Amino acid sequence: MRQTFLAIGIGVALVVAFFWGNLVTPAVNYTPTVGTNDLTDLNYPFRSFLSESLKRGELPLWSSAISSGYPILAEGQIGALYPLNIAFAWFPTLTSINLTIVSMYLILFLFSFLYLRKIRLGIFSSIFGAMLVTFSGFGANELMHFGMNISYGLFVGQLWLLEHYLQRRGSIVPILLMGSLLGLSVLGGHPQIIFYSLFFLIAYWLVFWFVRREGTTKKRMSFLTLLAGIVLFGVVGLGIGAGQFLPQLEFTLNSTRASGLQSEAISRFQFPVSDLVTFLLPFSKYLTGNSYSALVSNGWPRDEQYVYMGVVGLGLALSSLFQLRKSGPNAVFFAAAAGAALLLSFGTQFTTGFIFQLPPFSFFRLPFRILFLTNFSLAILAAMVMDRLSLRVSKRGFKNILQILFLGAVFCISFLDLNINAKKLYPEVDARQWYAQPQVVSFLSDRLRNQERVVSQQYFYATAKIFLEQYQIWNNPNIFINLRNLLPVFNNLLYQIPMNVGAANSGGLKIDRYNELESEIFFRGMEFTDAETVKISDSFMFINRIMGVRFLLTTSPIEHFLLQKAYEIPFETGQDSVYVYEFFDYFPRIMMVPRAEKATPKGIVEHLMKVDFDPKQVVYVEEDADWGAEGGYAATADFDRYTDQEIEISTQASGNGFLFLSDTYYPGWKAYVDGQETRILLADYAFRAVPVPEGKHSVVFRYEPRSFWWGVRITLITVGLTLVAIVGILLVKSKKQQRTRGNRS
Missing domain, CATH: 1.10.357 (Tetracycline Repressor; domain 2)
Structure with missing residues (x-):
């Protein structure tokens, strides 16, 4: 027990030393080759959302601010049911994040130490091995x-x-x-x-x-x-x-993963055989200069392919391979596990890659993540060799003080090596500056009404232009702080700004139907034909308007008869301004529509792409809908209450019609008209509609999964x-x- 307490104390000291900047400055780690990552743009806003939800007395089952509605708890990365996340969520968000960092690395260190002691390694070698497991390779790169x-x-x-x-x-x-x-x-x-x-x-x-x-x-x-x-x-x-x-x-x-991922995702996200050198030289495969190939090659997921475990750790692990016969079955097993995981991480470069095309392997992107087993196994092997070395040192009659100094020096050199390279992978920036409220938030908050939404361009295009044309300012983290005015990925959750994008870019899971439309507007609708010209498709404009989008955030000037520049945010760094454009004649988030027409899913998508119907006059559904107004039609719909998990709407109509809500269609949502449950129709391919009779009525949507x-x-x-x-x-x-x-x- 005394040894365990010693390990806990050393583990706490190592974690605090490794994340000193995060805890004291306080700092946050960003990815310099991208300008953002899932620590800053996913975990932080998700934790804020969890905190706000718990303080309201509810669990974060659904977020209406992401991708027109998103089952955020089911996606998983928010970790809303994990006890430590729930406990830490009651603290301010930055404190909560730092507590999570400390706890998860301390848990990893402690369990690694206990396992190594259980297989009868000495105290020092167990602490050394636990340090390697915790701060090298996978442990370091998955901070985000x-x-x-x-x-x-x-x-x-x-x-x-x-x-x-x-x-x-x-x-x-x-x-x-x-x-x-x-x-x-x-x-x-x-x-x-x-x-x-x-x-x-x-x-x-x-x-x-x-x-x-x-x-x-x-x-x-x-x-x-x-x-x-x-x-x-x-x-x-x-x-x-x-x-x-x-x-x-x-x-x-x-x-989108219901039928597994395509083989191209496997070949794209595998560990290149040529990257084996990064076990020894972690940044040797990064390209220099500011070419487009360097931008793509150095960007995500290059940072997640970080496998460095230190020169000392790797040397010890490799030396164990020459002593397997003497080392016993544990060493043989871990050597085999390290090799098998490494082979599988190569994906389609070898015939073993077919495994990732079989369910349930095919449900996961980035097969190289299996390298965590390689990193772990090599760290265990290194600890075994260190155990034998420490025994030899003691048997040769070294005085205790010399033995302690020698082993301590090896330990400290390894730890510093891992720390320095991890900070190069994810540099620190002042978290208070990084998470300061962007200027665009005040503008949007003062003007958004009736749950109107915001759409943003791809973050990649803004950073790519800086990298290619203004490389002299690329290493200035202020450029990325400025680009937070684009509200990248999930940062809108921090400011209660509803957006119709987010999941297509960074969601672990994406709702199948809605993702098609989101991908159309986020990846294809704005075409950056060159550094200065942006081409906007008709479908981009139409789908955004149906989704109730009022404002567009971009770093490029746009000319379109349905867009008007409403605001400009210039920056002292000299990078492009962030522009806010307002949509003309966008549709309200809720509409009473007089009639519905049945169509196939493919047919509805064609209507959306061709922009050949008026959403105020007809809603396309995929089942028979013997309902609707005859003759003239006048109707209103107003939000009485709008929360993530319950929406109350008042309607008044001169005839029977359909209440269209531009929120994502998803199982678990129920609708009630005057307290009586009614069916929710899958409307306009990915949204919701319910039949509502003439007269005044109260309609409630409630998420009850x-x-x-x-x-x-x-x-x-x-x-x-x-x-x-x-x-x-x-x-x-x-x-x-x-x-x-x-x-x-």
């Missing part, structure tokens, strides 16, 4: 993805408990605790890391179940016992994680049963021990 590092740390915790179980093979308490950590990982982690780690854990379980079976003094356990343990682990894990798993499964089935509420029930029941089982087993064990001691006396 909290969920991935949370799953990484909890995976190591499951491995420690599994090793504990395999060594004793008695009580099932370690399996129940493993399942609990798996459940926590589902609640707050990342599916891809969980999925890959499960393969590792089960392989470890199977291998060492049989490798060590001959050496146990207890009765051999049958294969059915092995299978029962694995099933129990999975049931407890999925049961506890059901509150997140079921909504996420529902979202996946309604997302059954997948979430059933999931939460299963989570609570599983947590309760698991606690009862653990307490019961421990009580029985305690009574047996007391009875045994009594018999002996």
Whole structure:
């Protein structure tokens, strides 16, 4: 126990030292080759949204400010059900973020230390190995993805408990605790890391179940016992994680990943064989100069392919490969795991890449993320070699002080090496300046009414122009602070500015139908034909107007008869201004429409692209709608109340019609007309409409996802049963021990 407390103390000191700037300045880390990342533009605004939701007494099931409505909890990266996230969300957002950083790295360090001690490594080598696991490669580069590092740390915790179980093979308490950590990982982690780690854990379980079976003094356990343990682990894990798993499964089935990803995504996001050199020279594959190829090559996901574990760590790990016969089965297993994960990360460069085209592998982008198993395995191998070296040093009669100085120097050099390169990967900038409210927010907040929305150009075009034409200011972080006036990705959540874009660019999951329209306006609708000219498509204008968009944010002057420049924000850096354009004759967010026409999905998309109908006069649906006004039609619709999860609308019409709401259609939403539930029609390909009779009526839309509420029930029941089982087993064990001691006396 004393050793564990020592490790905790050292772990805290290392984490604080590694993130000193974040905690003291306070600073935030950005990606210099892109100007933004998911720490600044996803995790920070998501945490702010979680905090505001909890303070209102609700869970963040849905955000109406992202992509015209988005199931933010089901997407997963907000981690709304992870206990530590809930606890930290009550602090100011920046403090909350820093607490998460400290906690997830400390958890990773502590579990790594405990595992290494469990396989009988010395204290120093266990601390050294835990340091490598925590601050090198995957651990360092996924600072921007909290969920991935949370799953990484909890995976190591499951491995420690599994090793504990395999060594004793008695009580099932370690399996129940493993399942609990798996459940926590589902609640707050990342599916891809969980999925890959499960393969590792089960392989470890199977291998060492049989490798060590001959050496146990207890009765051999049958294969059915092995299978029962694995099933129990999975049931407890999925049961506890059901509150997140079921909504996420529902979202996946309604997302662009429902049928898996295309092979081109696998080949694009694989680890190039030529990048093996970055294990030793982490930035050697970055291109110099300000060419377009350098911009693309150095940008995302280059930063996520960071695998550097230090010269000392890598050298120790590679040296272990020459001693595998003497090192025992653990070393052999980790060497094989490191090699297998590395081979799979190469994707389609080798024939093994076909695996990523098979479900459920095909549901995940970026197959190179499996490299976390390579980084982890190499760190364990390095710790094993360090353990043998430290023993040799002590046997050669070094005086204690010299031994401590030598090993301490090796440790400090490794830590500083990792720290320096991690800060080069993600430099720090003053968080107070970075998160200062952009000037554009005041302009928009003063003018937006009736839930009107904002659309923004691609962030990439703004940064690309600076990189290619004003390279002399590229290393000035103020240019990226200025570009926050574009409200990139999810930053609008910080200021309650509704937008119709966001998920198509950075959402882990994207609603299938809506993503087609969002991609049309965000990726194809604004065509930057050269550095100064922007071509706006008719479909871009029409779809944005249907979505109730009033303002467009861009860094390029635009001439279009339906757009008028409303505001300009110049910058002292000399970069292009941010312009705010106002749409002329945009449609309101809610409209009473007199009639509906049935059409196929393909036909509706063609109407939207051709701009050949008036959304105020007809709504396109995909089922028979024997309803609507006859003759003249006059109607009004007004918001009485609009929140993320409930919308109240008053309507008045001279005849039967359809209330059109330009919010995303998604399962879980229910509609009520004068308190009576009515069906929601899939309108204009991706939105909502309900039939409303003539006269005055009250219409309510309410988000009541059954997948979430059933999931939460299963989570609570599983947590309760698991606690009862653990307490019961421990009580029985305690009574047996007391009875045994009594018999002996």
